Amino acid sequence: MSLKTAKTWCFRLIAVVLFFVSYYCSHVFLQSYGGISKSPPTPSKSLCGGWLKQKKWESLNFNLDCRTCAVIGNGFSIKNSSLGGIINEYDVVIRLNDAPVRGYEDDVGNKTTMRLFYPESASYNPSMHNDPATLMVLVPFKQQDLSWLKEILYDEKRVRKGFWKPPPQIWLGSTSRIRVLDPHFLHGTASSLLQIPLHPKRKQKPVHPTTGVLAVFVALNYCDVVHIAGFGYPASKNQKHPIHYYGYDTMKSMKDSYHDLTHEAEALKKLEDSGAIMYLHPHS
Template structure:
C-alpha cells in the first residue's frame, strides 16, 4: 500500500512550486526589462545625449558649463544639405529660464570613467571593461555594457573620433595632442568631434549680444601675433579691474546699497609681493604643492574648492575666493550655510549682456546674485564681500578674441582667467597653478570630485582653450615649471611699464 501525502502538505508543496515559478518569471521579466532599458540607453547615448539625460533625469551637464541653461542644440531641418537650425532649449515646454534648480541637462560626460588616480593610465578598469578591452566585454553586447556602467557608477564612453581618429581622452595621453607643455597654437580643429561640435555651437549662439567680427575693424582676428609683453600691456591698458560700489547707479538708489563696500577691491586690498592663483583642476591631485602655495603672500581660490583634506596638494591659506553667481544660487553648494566661504575675502561675478549698463544688468542677471549677496552680507556683516563689475568680463573677452585667428565662444571668460587678472591688479608677481596642465594632466575635472570630462580643460561654455593660449604666451617662467608644477609666472600690472609697448 503506497504512502499518501496529506492534503495540507500537498497544498504547501503546490504553493511553493507556484512561488518558485513566479519568481523565475519575475527574474526573466526583470532581465528582459534591463536589456530593453540598456538598448534604449545605448540608442539615446549614441544619437542624442540630451535626449538620454531628459529620459533618465541625469543631471550630468559638464561642469565646464556653469550656465548650461542657455546652451544651443543643433538640429537638422529636413534631409541632407539642410542648414542647421539653432533651437534655444529655454523654449522647450517645462523649462523655467534661468532656474538654477532645474538646469537643462546637456553634454553628459561621454568620456568619463571610474576614478583610479590622477593619471588616466593608472585608472582601474570597471566591471564592464570600459573601452572594450576588459575580459568581460567580448561576452556581452554593448548595450548591456552601457547599462552596467550606469549601474556601477561609471560613465559611458562614446567613441567620438577627432581629426587623428582619437577621442577627446587621447589628448591627455603621454603622446597626445596636448604634448608635454601646452601649445599656444591650440585651436578647435585639434579637438575630438564631441568637443569640436560643442565649441562650434557656442560660437554660433549669441545670448549676450556680442557684436560681429567687424567690430574689430582693421585689427581683425589674429591679424598680428602679439608677443607676451605686448599682450601684458594690452591687458594693463584695456582691462580695468573694478568692483561695484554704492555710489554707482542703480545701486545708489537701492535701500541695501550700504551693504556694498564703499571702496573698490583694488583700493582696499594689496599690494602683495607674491600671489598664488590655485585652479580647481584635477591635476592638482597628488601634486604636493601645498607648502609652496601657502608660502605666497596671498592666495586666490575658486567657487567651492575646499582645502580641508587636500592640504598637501592645495595648501590651507585662502585670501580671496572668487565665486560665480550659479554657485551662490545653487542649493547643492550651500552658499549661505557652509563654513567653506567664511574664510578670506569673497568676490562674486555674474555675466551681463555685452553692451548693457549696470541698470540693465541688474534686471537681467543670469542667476539671483543680488538677492544672495544681501542674504549673505546680513549673515556675515564683518566679512569683506565684493561684486565684480561686469565690464571686466567683456573687456577681457575682447582681448582674447582680438588675439585669436578664429571665432571664440561668445560667452564670458572663465573664473580662472578672471581670477588671474584680478590678482595681477593686486600683486607684483602671480603664480597660477594648473591653469595650464602639467605632466599630471588628466580628464578629472576637479581635484575634489569624481567627474571626468575633457571639456573642463579644453573648454565648452567658456573659451578656455583660447584663454590658455594667451596665458601660455604671456608666461614669464620656463616651460619646465609648467611641465613639473603646472606653474605659470605672470607679472603684476604695476611691476612693469609699457611706455615703449614692451613690458620690463
C-alpha cells in the same frame, strides 16, 4: 676765439648734450616697460625692485613692498603636487568657485584671501572652505547674477529662472565680506587677453572667459608677482578623465561649455613666455 664763434659752439654743444640725454632717458624708459627688453624678468620678489609701487589694495591693508599672488585653479594637475605649504606663503591667494580646501590642504593649501564665484558655483556655506576674512567676490556674468545677490542680501523672494544650474537659495556667509567684481575686468579679459568678441554675431556661438583666466587677469592688475597652479585640462582624449582635483566631473562635461579652452591655454602660454606669470608645477 671771438665772442660770436664761442656762442655758436656753445649752442651746438647744448644741442648735442640734449640729444644724448633724451636718447638715454627714452632707452631706460623703454627697458623698464619691456619695449626693448632682451629677456623677460624672472617672476620673483626681486622683480618688484624697479617697478612702480602703487597702493592698489589700500582699503584692504595689503600695501606690501612686493605683493606676491597665487591664483589656484581647480584642475586635476594640482592633485598630488604637495604645493600646499608653498601656496600658503603667498601674500594673496585667489581661489575659484566652490573648490574645496578641507581634505586637500597638502596639495592646495588652506589660505584664501579672495574667492571669485558666480551664483551657480556658490556654496551656501562659505565658511566651510574659506577663512573668516576671505573676500567673496561675485563675478556678474549676467543680470540675473546681481538679482540673485540682491535677493540673498535683502531676503527677498528668490527667482530661479535664468540660471543653468540652481544657485543656493540660502547663503550663510558674512555679508560684510561680499564684493562685486567690476565688469571692466571681465571685458578686459575677453577683449584684451583672449580677444574674443564681446557681442558675437547672430549665428556665432557665444564664448565666455572661465573664472580661472579671469582671476589671472585680475591678479595681473593688482599683484607684483603672479604664480599659478591647477590650470589646464588633461591632454588625454579620454572623455572619462577627471578635470578637477576633487569631485567626479570629467572631460565629457566640458563638451558643450561656452569656453574656448584651447584659446585660453594659448593665452596663458603667452603670459608665461613673457614672464608675466609662472606655473608652480610642470604642465603640458
